[in-house]
Amino acid sequence: MRQIIAMGGGGFSMEPENPLLDRYILSQSKNENPKICFIPTASGDSDNYITRFYVFFRKENCQPSHLSLFKPPTRDLESFLLEKDIIYVGGGNTRNLLALWKEWGVDTILRKAWEQGTILAGISAGSICWFEEGVTDSYGDRLEPIHCLGFLKGSNCPHYDGEVIRRPAFQQLIADGLIQSGYATDDGVALHFHDLELTEIVSSRPNAKAYHVYFDNKVKEIELETKYLEM
Numbered sequence: 066m067r068q069i070i071a072m073g074g075g076g077f078s079m080e081p082e083n084p085l086l087d088r089y090i091l092s093q094s095k096n097e098n099p100k101i102c103f104i105p106t107a108s109g110d111s112d113n114y115i116t117r118f119y120v121f122f123r124k125e126n127c128q129p130s131h132l133s134l135f136k137p138p139t140r141d142l143e144s145f146l147l148e149k150d151i152i153y154v155g156g157g158n159t160r161n162l163l164a165l166w167k168e169w170g171v172d173t174i175l176r177k178a179w180e181q182g183t184i185l186a187g188i189s190a191g192s193i194c195w196f197e198e199g200v201t202d203s204y205g206d207r208l209e210p211i212h213c214l215g216f217l218k219g220s221n222c223p224h225y226d227g228e229v230i231r232r233p234a235f236q237q238l239i240a241d242g243l244i245q246s247g248y249a250t251d252d253g254v255a256l257h258f259h260d261l262e263l264t265e266i267v268s269s270r271p272n273a274k275a276y277h278v279y280f281d282n283k284v285k286e287i288e289l290e291t292k293y294l295e296m
Contacts (some may be wrong), residue, residue: 068093068184069216069258071192073223073250075269077121078114078155078188084121085269085294086255090151090186091127092255093095099150103131106165107157107190110135114155134165143174151184159211160203162190170245172214179216189223192256196221198244200235208234210244217258220247225276227252236284246279254291266291 070093072104075086091099101117105111110133132145133137139145146152154162166172179185185195193199194213198220201211208230210220222235222258231249232296236246248256248263256263266275268291277287 066182067179067258067260068182069179069195070184070186070255071195071217071221071248071250071258072186072188072255073192073225073275074227074252075187076188077117079252080269083253083269084125085296086253086267087121088125089255089294090153091125091175093184094150098126098128100128100130100148101151101153102146102149103153103155104171104191105131105155105157106134106171107159107162108155109157109161110243111157114210117159118153118155122221128214132171134169134171134275142169142171143177146171146174147178147181147183149178149183151186152178154185154187156187156189156191156193158203159190159193159199159201159213162194163211175214175245176216185216186255192250193221196247198247200231200238208238210238218261218267220245222247222249222278223252225249225251226273232247235278236286239278239280242280242283246277247279247284248289249286251275251277270294 200222249272253273257265
């Protein structure tokens with residue numbers, strides 16, 4: 066079963082005292098001690114980001130590692146990634162993430178991993194990247210559409226409640242036909258896909274939600290049922 070867990074915000078990098086989303090991701094693996102690999106490409110392989118990943122996941126029942134494209138652990142990136150149970154992609158610049166992945170062939174490897182049953186997860190840029198399209202600030206001082214990997218259909222907008230310009234920008238891009246209809250997620254919300262079907266929406270924050278945003282004579286926003294993961 067192919068799985069993708071796309072987070073609009075939250076996790077160890079945004080709410081380090083709230084483990085709900087990250088533990089949810091770990092719980093989806095059939096392995097009781099899963100191998101989880103962090104890919105921090107979008108942040109330029111930030112040392113601080115990598116450190117925060119290990120600070121959290123070394124306390125959990127898992128085997129954490131990370132993949133740096135600036136200091137690769139091996140020439141054989143395919144074997145390195147395909148032996149993982151979970152691949153967790155960090156936030157940052159989506160455009161740079163996609164460009165570097167293509168150059169290194171990581172995009173192709175990740176599709177193989179997904180097809181073989183490795184759980185793909187990520188936050189912000191690491192959430193947008195799995196869809197056909199996303200909304201990004203990668204290009205500079207405003208939000209723009211970006212074409213992504215296309216594992217999942219439609220578009221994705223993270224930080225829907227966390228950044229005041231996100232909601233109006235996403236809706237305007239859909240209204241103008243510059244981006245497809247899709248999903249928007251508040252910070253703390255994760256969309257869980259099995260194959261291509263959205264099967265569950267979970268949240269680490271009681272009032273955070275996910276939405277389906279689409280155009281039908283005008284832009285419409287439908288609040289989706291979201292399950293709060295209580296402590």
